[in-house]
Amino acid sequence: MKIKQISVFLENKRGRLYEALKVLADSKINIRALSIADTSEFGILRMIVTDPEKAKEILENNEFTVKLTNVIAMAVKDKPGGLAEALNYLYDANINIEYIYAFVEKSGEKAVVVLRTENLDKTISILQDSNIKLLTWDDVLAL
Amino acid sequence: MFWNKEIECIDEEKLREKQLERLKNTIKRAYEKVPYYRKKLNEAQVSPDDIKKLEDIRNIPFTSKADLREVYPFGMFASPLSEIVEIHMSSGTTGRPIVAGYTLLDIEIWGEVMARCLTMAGATKNDIVQVAYGYGLFTGGFGVHYGARKIGAMIVPASAGNTRRQIEIMRDFGTTILACTPSYALYMAEVAQEMGIEPTTLKLKAGCFGAEMWTEAMRTEIEKRFNLNAYNIYGLTEIIGPGVAHECSEKKGLHVFEDHFFVEVIDPDTGDPVYDGQRGELVLTTLTREGMPMLRFRTRDITSIIRDKCACGRTFARIERIRGRTDDMIKVRGVMIFPYQIEKAILEVQGVEPHYQIIITRPQHLDEIEVMVEMSKETFSDEVKHIENLRRKLEKRIEDITGIRVKVTLVEPKSLPRSEGKAKRIIDKRSLHD
DSSP states (O other): OEEEEEEEEEESOTTHHHHHHHHHHHTTOOEEEEEEEEOSSEEEEEEEESOHHHHHHHHHHTTOEEEEEEEEEEEEESSTTHHHHHHHHHHHTTOOEEEEEEEEOTTSSEEEEEEEESOHHHHHHHHHHTTOEEOOHHHHHHO | OOSSHHHHTOOHHHHHHHHHHHHHHHHHHHHHHOHHHHHHHHHTTOOGGGOOSGGGGGGSOOBOHHHHHHTTTTTTOOSOGGGEEEEEEEOOSSSSOEEEEEEHHHHHHHHHHHHHHHHHTTOOTTOEEEEOSOOSSSHHHHHHHHHHHHHTOEEEOOOSOOHHHHHHHIIIIIOOEEEEOHHHHHHHHHHHHHTTOOGGGSOOOEEEEESSOOOHHHHHHHHHHHTSEEEEEEEETTTTEEEEEEEOTTOSSEEEOTTTEEEEEEOTTTOOBOOTTSOEEEEEEESSOSSSOOOSEEEEEEEOEEOSOOTTOOOSOEEOOOOEEGGGOEEETTEEEOHHHHHHHHHHHHOSOOOEEEEEEOSSSSOEEEEEEEOOTTTOOSSHHHHHHHHHHHHHHHHHHHSOOOEEEEEOTTOSOOOSSSOOOEEEOOOTTO
16 A cells, blocks of 8 residues: 655756756656645655656666655545544544645546655554555556 | 884973974074075064974964965975975965975975875885875875885885776785775775775785875775774874874874874964864974975864873874865864764754755844754654754754754755755855954
8 A cells, every 4th residue: 555656866956956957858768746845945756656666767877865764655635634634543543744735636526635754654554444545556557 | 023123112291392493493493494484584573593482383484385385386395406306296276376395305295294104004115105195296205105115115106096906906915004095995995896896805904195185084995995994094294294283003192293294273363373173274394394384374174282191102193084175174263163064964864965055144243053954854754843953953953063053944955056066055144244
């Protein structure tokens, strides 16, 4: 149930985001989801892409610092309170979220939420017990 | 072990008396025999007769490498050329080379101080000393040679290079003392292994390593590889060559042969003396050289003086291992810091060979240092708090080591400029016109 996310260290420098994305585009790697954590000096670009291993290789060949991290992708109802409900289960279980980002799938019925917590295995079992749909890698590719 | 115990353990008061007498003679000789010195002293309005106590040396102007270049080739000689029996030269990587001239007495003194060095490393007449410093214009080879000859040891004048033969000689002759640069020693260990000769099986018991900057980590490595005691030797062509200072068996600093060399450490910016134990630029004055007396020569080497009594019994002051060159030093908010300190801090935190750049600015009235550190693959985390944590750890460690608060910025790998030779580590953007 864990999904591979690729993270790239970016200096706050003109053109760096573009360069990273250009490298992926040139290798025909499609980005399913993306977020950027930014501070005043650097950013971390986090992405779900179609071929993470290959993306890592080509980004590294182009001198980017890259890391593959396991995350969870869950589907929540695209309506008010959909995400809050899911997070409530984690709150009750005392699980801290490291980061989270979301996008809406094409049909528009569900929102897909990517999250990383301090304990992924425990998070997976809690969400599954609460009947929250978790996406497999195949689900992600089909988005 | 002592070569000349009477002198090496001389009563401190007697030593100072001897130094003062010799200092007066040296300054007088320089003034009378070397027009260049006479002019400099006259300009500084100092007469040799003004030297009443050792501290008065501070009124004597410094001599720099540039001075020596200016009088190339023989302008610093205080003896007629007929009395000069040997010449050595320092390689001039920048501009003209520097020429040193020795009278017979100078060569005699050189042998004496080198004999003390080798004896500190444990050499006796029963030893086989392999001299793998270059013989030639460079002082290394001949200096060690003269010392070993004085002791009566068996000298193998191998000179530098031809590494495989060096190792065969060590094995076949049973060399017990090795003298060479520390990096060459490590290289020899590698070559020996390639040749199928385990370096620890050689009969080496000690080594005198110098002529370049090295670290405690290198010492540990050399000692382990060869199973010997590695000693630090210091010297320079302008003063005499190797034999200015050497470590005793305590390995806690190098004893300067104070009966022949007067040692000072100054603040390289102001020229004022620093306190004992504080780092600054090493300044040396010869006390007995005939052919080329050297007054307050600025070595550009960074060290500190240790005057505490040494457990070995020698009264001579020690200098700590050379910590850098003044050319690399940066002074920030009045504190001297060196790139190696920052390198050490980063290495400790990141665990890998760091690429970094130090940028100094003075936005208002206070110097600020920014250290740009390339993020390594090993330490990259995709969580902001981990990266912030890494940044804070680097800042803390650098502050612990240098005493200066810096701002660390993490940058992408390979984003800092690389150069062929020496990396451009420091960018000083301070304007001096404020």
